[in-house]
Amino acid sequence: MTLIATKYLSDLIVQAESKNKNEPEFIQALKEVLSTLEPVIKEHESEYKSLALLERLIEPERIVSFRVPWVDDKGQVQVNRGFRVQFNGSIGPYKGGLRFHPSVNQSIMKFLAFEQIFKNALTGLPIGGGKGGSDFNPKGKSDMEIMKFCQSFMNELQKHIGQDVDVPAGDIGVGGREIGYLFGQFRRIRNAYEAGVLTGKGLEYGGSLARKEATGYGLMYFMREMLKASNIGLEGKTVIISGSGNVAIYACEKAQMMGAKVVGMSDSSGCIYDSDGIKLDVIKEIKEVRRGRIKEYLDVVQGAKYFENTSGTPRIYEIKADIVLPCATQNDINIETAKLLVNNGVIAVGEGANMPCTNEAVEYLIQNNVLLAPGKAANAGGVATSALEMSQNSIRDFWTFDVVDKKLEAIMVNIFNQCQREVNEYNLGINYLAGANIAAFKKISNAMIAQGII
Ligand code: NDP
Numbered sequence: 439m440t441l442i443a444t445k446y447l448s449d450l451i452v453q454a455e456s457k458n459k460n461e462p463e464f465i466q467a468l469k470e471v472l473s474t475l476e477p478v479i480k481e482h483e484s485e486y487k488s489l490a491l492l493e494r495l496i497e498p499e500r501i502v503s504f505r506v507p508w509v510d511d512k513g514q515v516q517v518n519r520g521f522r523v524q525f526n527g528s529i530g531p532y533k534g535g536l537r538f539h540p541s542v543n544q545s546i547m548k549f550l551a552f553e554q555i556f557k558n559a560l561t562g563l564p565i566g567g568g569k570g571g572s573d574f575n576p577k578g579k580s581d582m583e584i585m586k587f588c589q590s591f592m593n594e595l596q597k598h599i600g601q602d603v604d605v606p607a608g609d610i611g612v613g614g615r616e617i618g619y620l621f622g623q624f625r626r627i628r629n630a631y632e633a634g635v636l637t638g639k640g641l642e643y644g645g646s647l648a649r650k651e652a653t654g655y656g657l658m659y660f661m662r663e664m665l666k667a668s669n670i671g672l673e674g675k676t677v678i679i680s681g682s683g684n685v686a687i688y689a690c691e692k693a694q695m696m697g698a699k700v701v702g703m704s705d706s707s708g709c710i711y712d713s714d715g716i717k718l719d720v721i722k723e724i725k726e727v728r729r730g731r732i733k734e735y736l737d738v739v740q741g742a743k744y745f746e747n748t749s750g751t752p753r754i755y756e757i758k759a760d761i762v763l764p765c766a767t768q769n770d771i772n773i774e775t776a777k778l779l780v781n782n783g784v785i786a787v788g789e790g791a792n793m794p795c796t797n798e799a800v801e802y803l804i805q806n807n808v809l810l811a812p813g814k815a816a817n818a819g820g821v822a823t824s825a826l827e828m829s830q831n832s833i834r835d836f837w838t839f840d841v842v843d844k845k846l847e848a849i850m851v852n853i854f855n856q857c858q859r860e861v862n863e864y865n866l867g868i869n870y871l872a873g874a875n876i877a878a879f880k881k882i883s884n885a886m887i888a889q890g891i892i
């Protein structure tokens with residue numbers, strides 16, 4: 439981890455560590471952001487100190503944690519834990535996804551909500567930072583069980599959300615099916631059609647075209663801009679993608695549209711390697727329709743290979759490629775994996791997931807001249823398009839795919855340009871992570887200062 443020289447910042451981290459014990463992911467995200475803000479903090483140290491600006495920035499405005507009881511298909515009562523972290527509402531209603539995964543805990547919720555504040559600021563749209571979810575495991579559950587869980591979850595969540603208050607969406611384990619059940623229950627309880635309360639809705643009832651594609655497409659728009667700034671093109675480049683969920687599938691689609699060759703994808707069990715290029719229609723059928731395992735690709739495509747994960751380290755990263763897109767979960771790429779990627783001659787890493795690289799891995803990649811597209815900038819296309827869905831809901835309109843996609847592309851180009859501007863201003867070389875954090879922080883800090891001590 440880069441040494442933090444400014445005492446205000448290093449003291450703040452010590453204080454945060456003692457106040458947020460057992461929250462390693464949250465502390466990791468704090469360190470990643472705060473260490474890169476040093477040049478800006480130095481310029482305004484006494485003002486920020488007198489306003490306790492950073493102390494307020496790292497303390498969530500509100501955290502709700504609640505019991506989610508539901509009855510499974512066997513008639514047994516199950517109990518899960520639900521969360522909503524409303525971290526910072528200075529730029530707009532809290533906005534961020536819901537994650538359903540057994541690993542969910544307060545630390546993971548807080549790191550995601552903290553990252554979301556910066557990501558949402560970069561979009562240029564009026565949305566604050568939040569995140570939520572549950573330790574519920576959707577794997578192997580029937581549609582009826584998913585519905586019953588979603589309804590129980592919404593019974594409590596509805597007290598805390600609203601189209602001008604807090605607007606959840608999908609994340610790991612939450613896609614169109616779950617958003618549908620959540621919206622239905624919200625509508626039933628409120629007896630009002632408040633479409634903008636959730637995003638990622640179905641197209642028949644207030645969803646936006648291109649929202650499903652937005653995170654993956656946006657990642658590739660950012661990647662194209664970042665490579666272009668170094669005079670590199672995407673045509674003919676080999677790509678590997680970790681994950682095969684929403685972000686991974688549409689990153690793959692856009693990478694292929696841009697002329698790159700995707701040779702590997704994965705799920706939590708293992709990865710497939712197809713030297714001829716991944717057949718995405720097969721992946722979509724397995725993952726979007728059958729909710730199956732990536733290994734089933736071999737049943738359809740002759741000549742492809744499957745490598746099962748045997749330890750905690752995902753095997754996808756053993757496949758040599760020019761561009762690596764981690765689109766699964768946090769801390770997928772540690773320092774050992776980063777070294778492997780550099781040895782394999784990687785040119786660029788694009789973070790489709792939130793915090794997929796450890797801080798040490800990020801530092802190592804940048805030091806070794808790997809172009810790193812930081813998640814909070816590169817995967818912002820999803821939430822940006824969620825904000826476009828909210829706009830359509832507000833004006834009761836429905837835009838074409840092309841209109842939304844063009845807006846998304848313009849937003850991603852603008853996000854890259856903001857990162858580049860700060861990189862130039864502070865002489866940061868290719869450290870686009872620092873550029874992203876600084877650009878977002880300038881906006882958030884100005885909004886917080888303007889609104890007084892709250
Ligand atoms: P999905 O649930 O659709 O897909 C997750 C994928 O990652 C699955 O293929 C899953 O495999 C795989 N995976 C591998 N290891 C893990 C693990 N330990 N925990 C969870 N998943 C794992 O999620 P999304 O595609 O929506 O999200 C992927 C990442 O992108 C997350 O980090 C999310 O926060 C981030 N993100 C998502 C956005 C969105 O709009 N959806 C926007 C911005 C960021 P398996 O099926 O075996 O579990």
Ligand code: 2IT
Nearest residue numbers: 534535607609820821824
């Ligand atoms: O991490 C993210 O940005 C998301 N899961 C999308 C959030 C949203 O509100 O669309």
